[in-house]
Amino acid sequence: MLDVKCIVAIVERGRADKVVDAAKKEGAKGATIFYGRGTGETEANRFLKFHIESSKEIILILVEVDKCKRIMEAMVKAGDLKKPGTGIIFTLEVSDLIGLRHRKEFEE
Numbered sequence: 001m002l003d004v005k006c007i008v009a010i011v012e013r014g015r016a017d018k019v020v021d022a023a024k025k026e027g028a029k030g031a032t033i034f035y036g037r038g039t040g041e042t043e044a045n046r047f048l049k050f051h052i053e054s055s056k057e058i059i060l061i062l063v064e065v066d067k068c069k070r071i072m073e074a075m076v077k078a079g080d081l082k083k084p085g086t087g088i089i090f091t092l093e094v095s096d097l098i099g100l101r102h103r104k105e106f107e108e
Helices: 016-025 065-079
Strands: 004-012 032-037 044-047 050-053 055-064 087-093
Touching (some): 004 065, 016 032, 016 055, 016 065, 055 065, 065 087
Antiparallel strands (some): 004 087, 044 050
């Protein structure tokens, strides 16, 4: 098993750059950001009878396990993620990894 985790953060559109910058300051080498939309009850608003979906930015960051906690803490602070409705953050185990440029840093 690799000594790597994937941090996943979902934030309001326009906030990802700030969250990623905080992660990089704590040792993250980079991130992937892509767009999505929420489908939960609290994600939709009504305005003049039009249904407006809330846009999201999804951040994926692969990090060494020993750096994960401090990077996540920096991301939570930068994104104000403890405040309700600002986003979520969690980690996933990484079992297979092919093609990462910084691969040597993750090898045992």
